[in-house]
Amino acid sequence: MKEITGFDASDIEKNKVIAALAYLIFFxxxxxxxDSKFGKFHANQGFWILIAGIxxxxxxxFIPLIxxxxxxxxxxxxxxxxxxLAYNAYSGKAFELPVVGNIxxxx
Numbered sequence: 001m002k003e004i005t006g007f008d009a010s011d012i013e014k015n016k017v018i019a020a021l022a023y024l025i026f027f028x029x030x031x032x033x034x035d036s037k038f039g040k041f042h043a044n045q046g047f048w049i050l051i052a053g054i055x056x057x058x059x060x061x062f063i064p065l066i067x068x069x070x071x072x073x074x075x076x077x078x079x080x081x082x083x084x085l086a087y088n089a090y091s092g093k094a095f096e097l098p099v100v101g102n103i104x105x106x107x
Contacts, residue, residue, distance in 0.1 A: 001095040007038045012092045015039045020090040022046040023082045030106060040106045042089045048100040049085075053078050 012019075015033045019042035022029050026046035029039030056074055060067045088095055096102060 001098060001101075004041065004094040004096050007041070007094065011036050011038045016090050016092055019043075020086040022089065023049065023086040026050055038094065041094050042085075044104055044106050045085060045095075045097055045101060047105055048097055048103070049078065049082060052100065 015029065015036040015038050018029045018032050018036070019039045022039065022042040023046045026043050026049075029036060029043040033039040053074070057071055060071045060074065063070065085095065
């Protein structure tokens with residue numbers, strides 16, 4: 001994952017809690033801090049994690065026997081990724097997800 005810089009320090013300090021919560025409720029920064037570029041960045045990342053998790057989970061449920069096990073591993077992996085990214089958002093850092101991270105939905 002590539003670290004993204006260039007966010008305003010006051011924006012980061014003011015909205016880091018909202019940005020961290022974006023990984024649980026992706027649209028929260030859009031409502032609570034609509035002018036925050038830092039918050040919107042993390043809302044975008046949280047959105048893509050949600051979409052990827054739903055799509056992969058849906059596909060895995062059609063694989064007999066091993067699909068359930070893989071779905072459990074995926075859920076654990078997503079949980080660890082969400083905790084890691086939320087911690088980094090709270091620390092004032094921003095990491096772009098591979099593949100979909102550069103697709104901006106919320107500007």
